[in-house]
Every structure is written in C-alpha cells, then in structure tokens.
Amino acid sequence: MRFLLIAFCIFTLTSCDYFTVKEKETTSSEIVAIVNTDKLFREDLKNVLPNNISKEDSIVLVKSYIQDWAIKKLFLKKAENNSSLESLQEIDLLVNDYRESLLINKYKTEIINQKLDTIISEEEIETYYNLNKDNFKLNEELVKAKYISFDKDLKNEKEIIKLFQSDKIEDQEELERKQLSFKIYDLNDSVWTELDKILLKVPFSKENLLKKTKFIQKQDSLSLYLVAVKDILPRNEIAPLSYIESKIKQMILHKRKIELIRDIEKIIVKDATKNNNFKIY
Template identity: 90%
Template sequence: MRFLLIVFCVLTFFSCDYFSVKEKETSSSEIVAIVNTDKLFREDLKNILPANISKEDSLVLVKSYIQDWAIKKLLLKKAENNSTLESLKEIDVLVNDYRESLLINTYKSEIINQKLDTIISEEEVERYYNLNKKNFKLNEELVKAKYLSFDKDLKDKREIIQLFQSDDIEDLEELERKQLSFKTYDLNDSVWTEVDKILLKLPFSKENLLKKTKFIQKQDSLGLYLVAIKDVLLRNEIAPLSYIESKIKQMILHKRKIELIRDIEKIIVKDATQNNNFKIY
C-alpha cells in the first residue's frame, strides 16, 4: 500500500492580508497542502474567509479548512482502496444515473419556467371542480363562524355582546372599531374555517361549534368568549369550492406541466427520427 503523504504548509503568511489582491511576492498557484496526488492551492482558500476577520481567526479557519480537506481526501482514498471492483462500478452507475437525472430535470424545469401558462381562469377552476366533486371530500369539519374574546371585567362588555349579536352592518363596523379591546377575534363569517383551528383559540367543545347557532357565550378565569356559527360542514361532505380553490389551481398547473413535458418529449423524438438520430431496428 502506498505511503500516504500529507504536507501542511501553513506559514506565517496566512492572515487577512495574505489574500490581498495587491500581494506580488507569491504565485496564486502556490501549493499549501498535498495528500497523495491531490493538491490544495492557495487560490482555493481565498473564498473561505469572511470580510473583516482578524489575523488570528483567519489562521485558525485556514488550518481547520486544510485539516477537513485532508481528512476527506484520505477517507476517499481508503474507501476506494477497500471497495471491490463490482461495488465501484455500481457507484459509477449510480453517479451517472444521478447526473443524467439532474441534467434532465434541470432542462425540464427551464422549459416549464419558459413555456408553462400559469394563468388559470375562474371558469376553469369551477369546471374542474364540478367534474371532480366526488374526489373532494372533507377530512375535517368546517364552519363559517365569527368569534371574539376579551377580559371579563371589561367595562363595555354589554355593548360588545349586543353589537356581536346584531346582524346590522353598522353594528359590525362599530364592533371592529373596538378590536383593540379583544384578546382574539375573527368577525368574517363568510369564510370556511377548520373547527380545530377555532378550538385552539376558544374553550368551547367541538360539539358546541358543530351546531348552527346565532350566539354562544362562555366565561372562565381568563375572559369572556363569544361565538356564532353560521354554517357547518362535516367530514366526508363535499368540500366547498372556495375552501379548495388554491388546491385545484395547483392540480391544474400540475396537469399542465405533465402535458407540456409530454409534448416536448414527442417533439424531441419526432425531430430525432426525421434527422436519423433515432432508429429502432
């Protein structure tokens, strides 16, 4: 087995100004370390030092880098010497397969970025939803609800409760103006929300929140809680379009990507066949 030679030439010139552009005395091809036939050059060390580093710290960092470089090279040599020819061939195949996949996927990504139409109309979303409704069953309970909580000793709590119970738009606007008094709140009951998310903020049971109700009130040592449930959807019911619209857009885009790549592949095969670069015997 060959004798492994490691030469670390870490000299006093390892400092911040060692890497200065103005240095003239030494060549950029100067060797600083050797492991077997592998060489580490001073040029390779230029980018490892951050700006404004002290001379002492730069010396420590350079030494550490050289040490790590040497260990890596030594381990690699040991691994090569102790691997069978068959295992080395298998590794070469894997490396080549990975390289090919990386190149192909990079090329596909560039094509997608250049040619993919990312504009999706509301009509297309709605059409896709209607054609695939049975596939959009809920895995969670949803509600349309408004809620808020505040300190139970708040002076104007009666007024807040009255405003919360009102269906008048002006009362809702007045309630929103008082939002600085609330610990938590959401007054938009036109959007579907997961019940479990609301339960993290309010001390109600799931049973309470899965019943349509105009008003529920609860008080504990931490505060007063108000909630109104406008609508409910249970598990396995069809998800509303508004709730899964973004998901549908992702599905449409994914379908477009697949179709685009298939079209490109057909064109590539056709061109190669016409130019006699692809033949089947």
C-alpha cells in the same frame, strides 16, 4: 502515510504564514497542502474567509478548513482502496444517473417556466370541480364562524356583546373598530374554516361548535369568549368550491405541466428521428 502527514503539516504551516506575514508575495497557483496526488491551492482558500475577520481568527479558520479537506481526501482514498470494483462501478452509475436526472429536470423546469400557461379561468376551475366532486370529500369539519376574546373585566363588555350579536352592517363595523380591545378575534364568518383551527383558539368543545348558533359565550379566570356559528359542514361532505379553489388551481397546473412535457417529448423524438439521430433496430 508518514510522509503525507509531514507534508500536510508543512503546507499547513506555510498557509498560516500567508495570513500572518502581509509582505509575503504569493501566486494563485501556490500549493498549501497535498494528500496523495490531490493538491489544495492558496486560490482555493479565497472564499473560506468572511469579510472583516481578524488575523487570529483567519488562522484558526484556515487550519480547520485544511484539516477537514485532508481528512476527507484520506477517507476517500481509504474507501476507494477498500471497495470492490463492482461497488465502484455501481457508485459511478448512480452518480451518472443522478447527474443526468439533474440536467433533465433543470431543462424541464426551464421549459415549464417559459411555456406553461398559468392563467386559469373561473369557468375552468368550476368545470374541473364539477367533474371531480367525489374526489373532494372533507376529511375534517368546516364551519363559518366568528369569534372574539377579551378581558373579562372590560368596562364596555355589554356593548361588545350587543354588537357581536347584531347582524347590522354598522354594528359589525363598530365592532371591528374595537378590535384593539380583543385578545383574539376573527369577524369574517363568510369563509369556510377548519373547526380544529378555531378550537385551538377558543375553549369550547367540538360539540358546541358543530351546531348553528347566533351566540355562545364562555368565561375562564382571565377572559370572556364569544362565538357565533353561521354554518357547518361535517366530514365526508363534498368540500365547497371556495374552500378548495386554490387546490384545484394547483391540480390544473400540474396536469398542464405533464401534458406540456409529453408534447415536448414527442417533438424531441420526432426531430431526432427525422435527423437520423434516433433509430430503432
């Protein structure tokens, strides 16, 4: 061990000289540190240093890298010497299994990227939804609602409230043109949204927003809040298709991936059997 530490220090100093003496010529195979039978070469340090680093910083960084490398190797040797043969064999098996899994999964991913049909028709989505409706019960309340918040001292407060209450398209368009006056807003009440998300933005109770209403308002010390609830869906109701359409697409794609891999597995086994590369005794 004493010899290793001395050798390590000598080669560390040698590596530092490389970064302080520009005129020194070196080769890519030059050794900068040794721990037992493991060697660290100058070439291994190529990618350690970032661009535009000072000479002083490069010395510090290289020293740190060599020390970390040496400590890792020394720890590894200690661990190997203090592990039973059974433990080492178990680790080798785990490493091999992990390597095989990585290779197989990488190959499967390549197959999926090349061969998977990702085009899903609206008809297919609707069919899947109708066949699996009972699996799409809501875990949260949904609402179709619009809301805005603005400074309570805003001069055109009455005009904004009037526009907000109106169902006329031109009034809604005018309201959207005033959105720069709003602190928060969402004027699209044609899509289903989780009620809890809205409650994070407006200071109303859940009970207030679980009732259809064309207009409710609330005021605090700084702002005025307006909300209109067009429709509601309570928990345990079947989720509307529009709300879970993207989720269904992912389910269909996942099913296709499984079927594709199974088909490939059958082809691989069939080819191996045909070519006498796979036999069962």
